[in-house]
Amino acid sequence: xxxxxxxxxxxxxxxxxxxxxxxxxxxxxxxxxxxxxxxxxxxxxxxxxxxxxxxxxxxxxxxxxxxxxxxxxxxxxxxxxxxxxxxxxxxxxxxxxxxxxxxxxxxxxxxxxxxxxxxxxxxxxxxxxxxxxxxxxxxxxxxxxxxxxxxxxxxxxxxxxxxxxxxxxxxxxxxxxxxxxxxxxxxxxxxxxxxxxxxxxxxxxxxxxxxxxxxxxxxxxxxxxxxxxxxxxxxxxxxxxxxxxxxxxxxxxxxxxxxxxxxxxxxxxxxxxxxxxxxxxxxxxxxxxxxxxxxxxxxxxxxxxxxxxxxxxxxxxxxxxxxxxxxxxxxxxxxxxxxxxxxxxxxxxxxxxxxxxxxxxxxxxxxxxxxxxx
Ligand code: GN1
Ligand code: MG
Numbered sequence: 001x002x003x004x005x006x007x008x009x010x011x012x013x014x015x016x017x018x019x020x021x022x023x024x025x026x027x028x029x030x031x032x033x034x035x036x037x038x039x040x041x042x043x044x045x046x047x048x049x050x051x052x053x054x055x056x057x058x059x060x061x062x063x064x065x066x067x068x069x070x071x072x073x074x075x076x077x078x079x080x081x082x083x084x085x086x087x088x089x090x091x092x093x094x095x096x097x098x099x100x101x102x103x104x105x106x107x108x109x110x111x112x113x114x115x116x117x118x119x120x121x122x123x124x125x126x127x128x129x130x131x132x133x134x135x136x137x138x139x140x141x142x143x144x145x146x147x148x149x150x151x152x153x154x155x156x157x158x159x160x161x162x163x164x165x166x167x168x169x170x171x172x173x174x175x176x177x178x179x180x181x182x183x184x185x186x187x188x189x190x191x192x193x194x195x196x197x198x199x200x201x202x203x204x205x206x207x208x209x210x211x212x213x214x215x216x217x218x219x220x221x222x223x224x225x226x227x228x229x230x231x232x233x234x235x236x237x238x239x240x241x242x243x244x245x246x247x248x249x250x251x252x253x254x255x256x257x258x259x260x261x262x263x264x265x266x267x268x269x270x271x272x273x274x275x276x277x278x279x280x281x282x283x284x285x286x287x288x289x290x291x292x293x294x295x296x297x298x299x300x301x302x303x304x305x306x307x308x309x310x311x312x313x314x315x316x317x318x319x320x321x322x323x324x325x326x327x328x329x330x331x332x333x334x335x336x337x338x339x340x341x342x343x344x345x346x347x348x349x350x351x352x353x354x355x356x357x358x359x360x361x362x363x364x365x366x367x368x369x370x371x372x373x374x
Contacts, residue, residue: 007038007054016042016052018102019093019116023048033125033231034247035336041119049119050093054112059335060249063113065158067101070115070248072157073149080148087236088244091118120244123234129267134230134240135287136294139263141242142228143298146259149223149251150301157223157252164226164250165258167208167320174201174323177330190330194345200352201323208319210312211257218305219255226250228262256299256306257313263291264314265321269354274346278353283361285368292372311365315358322351 009028016025023046031039031051038054055063070092077089093116095102101115129135163169178198181187191198209215225232227250234244266273268288271280292310296302325348328335333344358365 007040012040012052013042015102015104015114016040016050016116018114019050019052019095021048021050021093021116022046028052037249042116049121051117051119052114053116054114055249057112060160062158062160063101066160066249067113067115069157069160069251071100072152073248073251076152077148086118087120087123090120090244090246090248092116093118120234122237123243124237125234126230128270128272129230129287130270132286132290134235135267135290136297137235137240137242138228138230138233138267139260139291139294140298141233141245141294142225142259142263143295143300145245146222146224146256146299147301152223156221159252160250164252165254165317165320166212167316167323168212170320170323170327171201171205171208174327174330177327181330186332187330190332190345193342194326194329194348197322197326197345197348197352201319201326204319204355207315208323211255211309211316216255216309219257219309220303220306221253222256223251224254224256224259226252226254226258226262228259229266255309255313256302257309258317259313260291260295260310261313261315261317263295264288264358265318265351265354267291268314269357271350271354273350274343275350276346278349281350281353282357283354283365285361285364288365289368289372292369296369296372307369310369311362314365315355315362318351318355318358322348322355325351 012028013025016028021042021044023044025042026045027043028040031041033039036056036059040052042050042052055066057063060066074090074092081088092100094100101113104112104114129138178191181191225245227247232245232247233242234246235241236243268283268291269281270284271278275281325336325344329344329348336344338344
C-alpha cells in the first residue's frame with residue numbers, strides 16, 4: 001500500500017495507461033484536494049482529460065466493496081437522470097481488462113486500488129461557502145442526490161466503513177488513542193497540546209449518543225452521501241449551478257440527519273476547516289436557513305420525524321468530526337492528510353468553536369428548520 005501523497009509520477013502514468021482512455025496518457029497532475037485518496041488529472045495525446053484516483057487502503061480496507069457500490073450508484077444515476085446527463089453525474093472509465101478498477105499487484109509496486117472517472121470540464125469547486133444562494137444550491141443538490149436513491153433496487157449498498165457515523169464508537173476510538181498517547185513521548189506531547197480540547201469533547205460526550213440506536217427509533221435508513229462538504233459539489237463555471245455531487249466512497253445506508261448535519265458542519269459558517277483562528281467558526285443564520293431550505297427542497301421525501309432530527313444531526317456530526325480530528329492528532333495524523341504539524345488539532349478546534357455556536361443558537365436553528373417550507 002502506498003503512503004498518501006507518495007506516488008511515483010512515472011508509475012501514475014503507467015497506471016493511467018491501464019484504463020480505456022482512448023489515447024496515450026501523456027500527463028498526470030496531482031490535485032491536493034481531499035484528506036483521504038490521491039487524485040490526478042490525466043491528459044491523453046488525443047486531448048481527453050480524466051480523474052485518476054488511488055483509493056486509500058488504510059481508510060478503505062475493502063476497496064472491492066467501495067467499487068461495487070460506486071458501479072451501482074453511477075449506473076443508477078445514469079438511469080434516473082437519462083442519457084443527456086453526462087455532466088450531472090460521475091462516469092467510471094473501465095480498465096483495459098473490462099473491470100471498473102485496476103489493482104496494482106505487489107510485483108508492479110505496492111498493492112493499491114485505482115479507479116478513473118471522466119473529467120467533467122468547465123466546473124469549479126469551492127473550499128468554503130460564499131453566499132446563501134450557493135449554500136442553498138449545494139444543499140439542494142445533496143437533497144436531490146438522496147432523492148435519486150429512494151428507488152435503488154435491493155440490496156442496500158455496502159457499508160464501506162462500518163459504523164462511520166456511530167459517534168459513541170468514535171468516542172471509544174478516542175479513548176483508546178488517549179490511553180495509547182501516554183505510551184510514547186511523542187504521544188504524550190501531543191496529548192499535552194490538546195488538554196483543553198480533550199476536556200471539551202468529554203463535556204459533550206452525551207450529546208454524541210443523540211442519533212444512536214435507541215434514539216433513532218422511527219428514523220428510516222436511507223441511502224445518504226455521508227460527506228456533504230461544499231468541496232464535494234462541482235459547480236458549472238458559466239452559470240454557478242450545482243451540477244454534480246462527487247466523492248461517492250461513503251454513499252451508503254444512513255440517516256438523513258447525517259447529511260444535513262455534515263452540511264451545517266461545513267457550510268453554515270465561513271471558517272476554513274483548519275483555520276488557526278477560530279473566530280470565523282460561528283453559525284451564520286442566513287447560511288443555515290439557506291441550507292435548511294435547499295435541503296428540504298431537494299429531499300422532498302423526508303418524514304416529519306426526520307425533519308425533527310436535522311438539528312441534532314448538525315450537533316452530533318460537528319462533535320463527531322471534532323472527536324475524529326482530535327483522535328487523529330493523538331494517533332499521529334495517520335488518517336487525515338496533513339500539510340503541517342498541528343493541523344488536525346486546529347481542525348478539531350474549529351469544530352469545537354462551531355459546536356459551541358450551534359448549541360447557543362439551538363432554539364433558533366429548530367425554529368428555522370420548523371419554518372422552512374417544502
Ligand atoms: C474526509 O474524503 P474527504 O477528504 O472529502 C472524511 C470525511 C470528513 C472530511 C472532513 C472517508 O473527507 O468523513 O468529514 O474528511 N472522509 C472519510 O473534511 O473519512
Ligand atoms: Mg470523502
